[in-house]
Amino acid sequence: MPAIQLAGGIPYYLPRSGLDTLVSTLSEEGYTVLGPRVMDGVISFQPLTSAADLPRGVRDEQGGGSYRLVDGDPELCFQYVVGPDGPKRYTLPPVLQLFSVRPEPDYYAMEHGPPSPPKLAFLGIRPCEVAALAVQDRVFAARETGGFRCEADSYYQQTRDSALVIAVNCTHPGSSCFCASMGTGPVARQGYDVALTELRGGFVVQCGSPRGTTLFERLPVREPSSAELELAELRLEQAAARMGRRLEAEGLPEALERAVEHPHWDEVAKRCLGCGNCTMVCPTCFCSTVSDATELTSKVTTRTRDWESCYTHQFSYTTAGPVRHSIRARHRHWVTHKLSGFVAQFGTSGCVGCGRCITWCPAAIDITEEAAAIRGDAQWAAAATAARKEVAA
């Protein structure tokens, strides 16, 4: 593997003390700053008021169906992997009231129109999450495809147009991670305004857009030393070599298309809870349900969009009943869509290798293990199964 090289224009160096200035500058410019902070035993993606909210000195240990926070290096703020939440919670909110209407004698009057998102700054998202945003852009942003023009999801589009992406390259991948094999990390290659690489005293900064450059030129940055640049590249190279898992994507969409009746699905269905956790934490899963609710007396009707999951029985309910009756069918659908259907539909894999579906599955189902089993790669499948059992024990 060639040594990892930092991309982008002329790099800067931001001492850690500059983080506070970064957060306050963003707030002054009207951004709601979202970033990692410790909340109820996990690193959550939440509004920040200052750099003191960042998870300094906290590390996470992840594995199949397991997540724990432990003490880490007190000089580092970004030594965790990823938490259950990411930008999806804000670009595609879990519950969004689209509008409400009130009946008038011969028409419906708009009570509340569609909401407007705040101006967001995503601070500290990982390269895998930057890649996930690019996948969601293909789903929700306006585009031309095969002669059809897809309309944008207006809330999503507004969020993305105003959002500032300040990524932090990953120097601490976890045992659930496989971004290196998906080509999405541990270094952000595109889709960011600024990408930081954390060292003990501060950050090597690369600007990926004029907005990012303008912002960081106002901060207390200096030119990085060659030792700092070298160290940053070394840290990222080490990270790429420390991926806990691997997914071989070559030929996988075709293998999955052929595997509709593969016996492996029966095996996984015995373990799958059908609870939907994997889809909720997946940064590219986009399914939602739209429902209208009436109030008892005011006659106002509100239309709401909620996160939904292809794992729920009622999600595919039609006149004749649910389309996918068994857990086997629903689980197969998710994996096949994620790793194969996405490619045909959106021209990209739906998986960015963040490993969240593995960590947050209460039954420790591992998408890399399944992909290997479906591809018929016995050696990888066995290695992944052994790794899972080791974590469970």
Added chain:
Amino acid sequence: MPRTGAFTADGKPKVAVYKFSSCDGCQLAILNLEDQLLDLVGAIEVAYFVEARRRELPPPYAIGLVEGSVSTPEEEERIHKIRRDCDFLVTIGACATSGGIQALRNWADVEEFTRYVYAYPEYIKALDTATPIAAHVFVDFELRGCPVNRFQILELVAATLAGRKPAIPTYSLCIECKRRGVSCRLVSAGKPCLGPVTQAGCGALCPAYNRACYGCFGPMELPNVDSLGERFIGLGYSPAEITRMLRSFNGYVEPFKQASDRYAQRD
């Protein structure tokens, strides 16, 4: 078909609320609607609700809400008359829907209990089992929980009045936890959380207070109890402990009942 007598002269549906063997908590959930209570009594006619109103209007009723399980010979008779009196019969809460905590007697000797508990056990007339309402009569809709979520009662009434299907989810509690951004009690704290097999509807109440779900809303659609049980065993819980987790408020409803019987045998 609704009967004309089930509505008042000004077109409001007559609603009855009944109590069987229960703690009254679900009836109190209705009274706890505070902000919406006046709207509710404005939209319906409270025709029979002993806990809330002295006046009684005669049947038939458009909607009957039943709290509690059938655990006495008298209740066994009464539920049939109630079914005839109500056009749309809804059970509210774990007792009415699954038998409730008192259904634990179904695995034990009731006669022995009465000898220990009561000075004059001969006065006690109890059935050997406590059973859900649906074991006796046809039930049109079930609302889960111990107690019910009062907003689900409101939704049920609003949907029935509007002639639409009530928006009551049947998926796992995990969906609600993740929507709310509540950290996972099972994955991030190693607690034996029944959320992955329990029906949503409470709004992730317990997990939001750092407590694992104990399944008071009963089994979700097609739960995989065995897989979750294996995970609990991996966390160090014994089959006997898993049996007790499953046999709480909804122990006597399938598939918690079957699963608890299997873990009891493994003990």
